[in-house]
Amino acid sequence: MSRLAISVLLAAALLQGCASSLSGSSYSREQARTEQNVRFGVVESVRQVQIEGTKSRVGSAAGAVVGGIAGSEIGQGKGSAVGTVLGAVGGAVAGHAIEEATTRKGGLEITVKLEGGRTLAVVQEADEAFRPGERVRVLSGGGVTRVTH
Numbered sequence: 001m002s003r004l005a006i007s008v009l010l011a012a013a014l015l016q017g018c019a020s021s022l023s024g025s026s027y028s029r030e031q032a033r034t035e036q037n038v039r040f041g042v043v044e045s046v047r048q049v050q051i052e053g054t055k056s057r058v059g060s061a062a063g064a065v066v067g068g069i070a071g072s073e074i075g076q077g078k079g080s081a082v083g084t085v086l087g088a089v090g091g092a093v094a095g096h097a098i099e100e101a102t103t104r105k106g107g108l109e110i111t112v113k114l115e116g117g118r119t120l121a122v123v124q125e126a127d128e129a130f131r132p133g134e135r136v137r138v139l140s141g142g143g144v145t146r147v148t149h
Helices: 002-018 057-072 078-103
Strands: 037-051 105-114 119-125 135-141 144-148
Touching (some): 105 135
């Protein structure tokens, strides 16, 4: 049973490592030291949205390992082999679902009227509050756009 506990802890650590921030205040290593286009505008509306979780192969793989180990504890001989296979398949399906659910985040769709008259909407993690009528900065660069105060 200790092998199962270790596998579950390892799988949880792997899943946590997959979670990346979609915050307006968070930058990836690749975005550091790159030029950002800065525009100013006024928030027109803010809407709460849900940002999907990640759907990598890590959750499925971790689930398959944990499920296979758990399944192997069932029965002996051929029963154990069947349990391992069924546990691995079930674990992969569960691991995929768990990864998506645990990395899902609350977000905001922020609609901004820029000074030049153009209107745009940006979706980002809900780590900062925005209110209609508030003056904000819109930063864009490298295919990423964020709204900040």
